[in-house]
Amino acid sequence: MDAIHINWTKPFKNRFNAPYEVEDFEILTTILSALKWREKNGNIKMVTDSVGAQYYKKTGLDVIWNSVENILDNVDVNSNVFWAAGKIFALKEQNAPVAMIDTDFIVWEDPPFEDKIIAAHEEDLMPSVYPDVSSFRLKGKVLDEGLDYTTLPLNTAFLYIPDEDFKQYYTSRSIAFMKSAVYGGDYLTYMVFAEQRLLPMLAKRCGIGYTTLLDKDRLFLPQSRYTHLWGAKQKMRDDKAQLDK
Numbered sequence: 001m002d003a004i005h006i007n008w009t010k011p012f013k014n015r016f017n018a019p020y021e022v023e024d025f026e027i028l029t030t031i032l033s034a035l036k037w038r039e040k041n042g043n044i045k046m047v048t049d050s051v052g053a054q055y056y057k058k059t060g061l062d063v064i065w066n067s068v069e070n071i072l073d074n075v076d077v078n079s080n081v082f083w084a085a086g087k088i089f090a091l092k093e094q095n096a097p098v099a100m101i102d103t104d105f106i107v108w109e110d111p112p113f114e115d116k117i118i119a120a121h122e123e124d125l126m127p128s129v130y131p132d133v134s135s136f137r138l139k140g141k142v143l144d145e146g147l148d149y150t151t152l153p154l155n156t157a158f159l160y161i162p163d164e165d166f167k168q169y170y171t172s173r174s175i176a177f178m179k180s181a182v183y184g185g186d187y188l189t190y191m192v193f194a195e196q197r198l199l200p201m202l203a204k205r206c207g208i209g210y211t212t213l214l215d216k217d218r219l220f221l222p223q224s225r226y227t228h229l230w231g232a233k234q235k236m237r238d239d240k241a242q243l244d245k
Helices: 010-015 024-040 050-059 085-092 164-180 187-206 230-238 240-244
Strands: 003-007 044-048 067-070 098-101 105-107 117-122 154-161 210-212 226-228
Touching: 003 024, 003 085, 024 044, 024 105, 044 050, 044 085, 050 067, 085 098, 085 154, 085 164, 085 187, 105 154, 117 187, 154 164, 154 187, 154 226, 164 187
Parallel strands: 003 044, 003 098, 044 067, 117 210
Antiparallel strands: 098 154, 105 226, 117 154
């Protein structure tokens, strides 16, 4: 099964007035994620922009992937609001079936690839993260009729899409939402709606099934088949003593 890692560096440039770099613990998880995928499943490439491609070549990290693809220089959405938009634009250009994996997500064993979408896990509809859709300021009508807003969002730290038509539908509707947004709220809520809440609602609208790798109620218990280090990374950023543990 082909897979992609994605690194759009523009949000880094927005936040830091410094040359692009990746923290040591992020490099470690990236290496583990890429090499375990190649061992267990197949090819994986890094989809990035020119800054990312140059960084990986300079550091020698480019060898951990089967290839590095530089296609994200012209992502044309607000990179402050939609800081993970590179994932959607990268996914749009891949051929399904394909797995999209965050660099902090490690697959230790084969996922159950079938004809269903596979995501990392569901998320609860917490109003602070997933507010009512009426809170978004949008230019024009970009949300399809028939969406079930009670559907739990899907975390896309891991996302497998088996069907090309649905992949194009999902990415096109997500990009349409991002391009229509008139920013008027929290950065997080706009991005996770475009990436994680739209996905299962669109799948339901199309009658496409989906499943998850992890139980959302057991995410912080020991995991043996899959590892997602999002929370741990933030702890290490906030408390450098955590780096020695």
